[in-house]
Amino acid sequence: MQNRKHIAEFTDRVQAHQDIIHKVAFIYGRVPADREDLAQEILLQLWRSYGSFNGRSAFSTWMYRVALNTAITFRRKQRPRVDEAPEPSVDAIQPLQAELSDALKTLYRAIARLSAIEKAVIMQWLDERSYEEIADTVGISVKNVSVRLVRIRKRLAQLITEAEQT
Amino acid sequence: MNDNNLERYRAAWRANEHFGNRALSADEIHQVLTRESNTITRQFRNGLLFDMVLKGVAAVALAGLLFLFRGNATVSLVNTVVLGFTLFLLSVQWKTLQDVPRPSLAAESLRAGLDTMIRFYRERFLRALYIAAVSASLVFYVGVLYYSWFKYGGIRALDIDDFVVFVSGLLLAFIINAAAQRWQAAFHVKELEFCLQEIDAESLSHQQLRKQRFRRTRLSLMWTVWAILGALVLAYFIAR
Numbered sequence: 437m438q439n440r441k442h443i444a445e446f447t448d449r450v451q452a453h454q455d456i457i458h459k460v461a462f463i464y465g466r467v468p469a470d471r472e473d474l475a476q477e478i479l480l481q482l483w484r485s486y487g488s489f490n491g492r493s494a495f496s497t498w499m500y501r502v503a504l505n506t507a508i509t510f511r512r513k514q515r516p517r518v519d520e521a522p523e524p525s526v527d528a529i530q531p532l533q534a535e536l537s538d539a540l541k542t543l544y545r546a547i548a549r550l551s552a553i554e555k556a557v558i559m560q561w562l563d564e565r566s567y568e569e570i571a572d573t574v575g576i577s578v579k580n581v582s583v584r585l586v587r588i589r590k591r592l593a594q595l596i597t598e599a600e601q602t
Numbered sequence: 603m604n605d606n607n608l609e610r611y612r613a614a615w616r617a618n619e620h621f622g623n624r625a626l627s628a629d630e631i632h633q634v635l636t637r638e639s640n641t642i643t644r645q646f647r648n649g650l651l652f653d654m655v656l657k658g659v660a661a662v663a664l665a666g667l668l669f670l671f672r673g674n675a676t677v678s679l680v681n682t683v684v685l686g687f688t689l690f691l692l693s694v695q696w697k698t699l700q701d702v703p704r705p706s707l708a709a710e711s712l713r714a715g716l717d718t719m720i721r722f723y724r725e726r727f728l729r730a731l732y733i734a735a736v737s738a739s740l741v742f743y744v745g746v747l748y749y750s751w752f753k754y755g756g757i758r759a760l761d762i763d764d765f766v767v768f769v770s771g772l773l774l775a776f777i778i779n780a781a782a783q784r785w786q787a788a789f790h791v792k793e794l795e796f797c798l799q800e801i802d803a804e805s806l807s808h809q810q811l812r813k814q815r816f817r818r819t820r821l822s823l824m825w826t827v828w829a830i831l832g833a834l835v836l837a838y839f840i841a842r
Binding site: 443447450451454457460476480482483504505508509537539540542543551552553554556560561562563564572573574575576589592593596 | 607608610611612614615616617625626628631632634635637710711712713714715716719725794796800801
């Protein structure tokens with residue numbers, strides 16, 4: 437009974453913030469199968485770590501932390517990943533064509549060329565998370581977040597311009 | 603492009619919830635909760651268990667060889683030593699299995715999480731893979747002795763060529779197995795270390811990115827060389 441209540445509470449919370457899972461899988465997965473594997477792994481890790489959620493930070497911050505940790509340390513089959521990615525393959529973009537806006541597709545192509553840590557920082561900025569939350573998730577100082585964001589935003593803008601031209 | 607234009611993309615990001623995926627229903631979430639994880643520690647546990655089973659089978663086969671070669675004192679002595687060594691390695695692996703850490707992905711920042719994973723690789727994974735690589739030599743040893751038994755009814759007199767081939771086979775089996783796993787693990791560790799360095803560094807050097815790409819190319823080349831070497835060794839044994 438207690439366990440069922442626990443699962444129901446977890447499910448409600450995850451459903452309310454499931455966009456985080458989709459976003460992290462979208463950015464770190466290179467092909468649809470990768471994204472699906474990663475989304476499931478994130479969900480599983482959230483469940484296994486749920487007992488350690490103590491409410492000191494917002495649930496969404498905690499969820500971001502678990503999701504990004506999983507995405508970065510997750511070892512995919514036969515595919516290197518966490519450094520700067522090349523231009524995403526046709527396979528990776530094609531399934532997105534029908535469902536996503538042009539702006540989002542361009543953004544995806546640009547973010548795919550950032551490093552794993554740059555992705556983690558910029559995703560949270562895109563989601564309008566506070567510098568404190570980003571610092572807490574990544575493990576750096578608030579000042580460092582501010583410095584990095586200036587640089588990453590500049591680079592992202594440059595990559596978007598390149599993506600728009602192709 | 604300035605930050606105002608970047609805001610347009612930020613708005614597109616914020617407006618999308620599922621990024622081409624379906625919304626997860628409660629049922630789908632419940633189904634995933636019962637699945638097996640695919641984290642590196644889970645893969646490590648599974649790999650370790652598989653290798654223990656393989657060593658267990660080799661130990662049983664060695665016991666069979668002790669019976670078959672009971673009339674040959676030298677071979678029996680060697681087999682006893684190899685069997686004892688196998689059982690010792692099994693006991694070390696059993697202890698390692700009990701100690702496999704379960705790094706928490708929740709309580710830690712990305713920085714702390716990466717640190718935990720790198721330590722796990724350095725302290726457990728690399729040591730354990732050498733023990734696992736011994737299995738390849740064990741299988742080779744057991745295979746050669748059974749082959750000798752069924753082909754010649756015992757060990758025929760060995761000349762220097764036979765001895766060289768036998769020892770080379772034992773060493774190659776170990777080296778190829780250990781090196782392949784070592785390089786693969788080292789590659790993953792380097793990637794994790796690269797992320798950790800990036801978190802610690804004020805800015806990401808493009809030279810580091812070039813180095814990372816170079817490492818990846820080098821790894822692919824090494825795999826190709828090992829595959830060709832493996833094929834040549836196999837061809838040599840088939841041709842004999």
